[in-house]
Amino acid sequence: MKQHSIKNLTRIGLTTLVGLVGISSARGEEPLKIAYSDWPGWVAWEIGIEKGWFEEEGVDVEFLWFDYVASMDAYVAGQVDAVTMTNGDALVTGATGKPSVGIIINDFSNGNDMIVGGPGISSITDLKGKKVGVEEGFVCHLLLLKGLSDNGMTADDVTIVNTPTNETPQVLASGAVSAIGAWQPNSGEALKQTPGSTRVYSSADSPGIIYDLLFVSPESLETRRDDWAKVVKVWYRIVDYLKDEDNIDEALEILSARVNLSPAEYEPLFAGTYILSLDEAKERWEEAEGLDSVYGSTEFVDDFNVKFEVYDNPLNTTQYLDPSLTEEYAESVEN
Incomplete structure (x- = not known):
């Protein structure tokens, strides 16, 4: 495994940068650029790409496929608007001068x-x-x-x-x-x-010790909030699809193809990742101590990072987390 250019906690991907997936619309704005990699909770975005759901929502998105470490490098370099990261890695990139805001909790590691x-x-x-x-x-x-x-x-x-x-x-x-x-x-x-x-x-x-999220640059979140709200909507469409057992065979075919494995090879990797439903995500967004909350988990990781000199001083971890778009989407489907 190559050491990241910034000392950090990382989950390396299986593959190197292999391509770009574009989802276009008739709108004239620049597409949102999202760097993603082969952790199963992030490969799940492939469902929305394959199904054309971003186009249906009218949001222009480009998904760039990277090795995990390279995806963070691209974000730090300002080449993308958002990146899929663990909550711990978001703190590291922020401590080195490139903050981000987590807007979607995709999953937590469940055995991988x-x-x-x-x-x-x-x-x-x-x-x-x-x-x-x-x-x-x-x-x-x-x-x-x-x-x-x-x-x-x-x-x-x-x-x-x-x-x-x-x-x-x-x-x-x-x-x-x-x-x-x-x-x-x-x-x-x-x-x-x-x-x-x-x-x-x-x-x-120890469920919740490692959360995986979509982190967005504060600037993009401020200027393109409505578009990010549509990304959130697509994500929960993906989640609903994955939670339906009738879709699991097709889902495994889509996910495994992205990382060049067979569905049978990919199934245990997917099983080791707990994709959160909307209701489960809302619970994890509650501010509380302990690993059942993404806030408590991120505080736990921050303590670890400081203790082992990943960076020098504790961070204001709440600045890295924003549940508002998830909460707004939840309100919309409840009303």
Whole structure:
């Protein structure tokens, strides 16, 4: 895995920049440019693209397909109006001078991010005194610390071996460490490469520790608010489609084609991502402590970032989150 040009918590994508999808309308305004990548909750935008729903709503959008790190680079460089990021990565890009505002909570990780134990390791507590390969300062480092805490342990109970995430499968297989922390596809590959390995903790054990959102530049949100409201409307049309079990086969065909996998290969990756319904998103938008709230989760990540010197000082995390467009859409469908 390449280190991002800004020290950050990242979830690397499966692919590099491969193209541009344009959704055009008869309007003369510049299209909204959205950088997205291959996390399943963001690949879901492909449903709206394929179905022509942005055109139906009259919003001109260009979706640019990137590797995840490159998508953030493009946003920082001002090449796009919005980018799909984790709540933690939004803080990092903001701390380095390019703030953003999350307007849609797409999903939370529900098992794709894992701590994988090697032979003889069947629980987090088995890691006491053992070596764990994880990329320091990245999201699975955060996951490891949460897993240790949940089991009455601390970082002092293990030896962290700083390991690039894309190298974790090989490092676990070599026996150099007793466990690794990684996200899909690396976590799944580690399970395949090391006989006797098992998942000992995952984001499914701590739902809400990693939220995935659409983040928009404050300038674009201010000047094109009506258009972003239409994007929100399309998103929840996508969600309704995905929540209908009758659509799952077609959905998997669309999603898997975007990342050059078969539907069967893609299904477990999609299952490890919890797409939020409108009602569920409204609950997660409530300001509260703890991981059930995107606000509480973002505060948790901010504390982690400062502790591990991802950036120097705590941020005003509420400035990175704006539920108003979701709330306005919810009111419109209720009335």
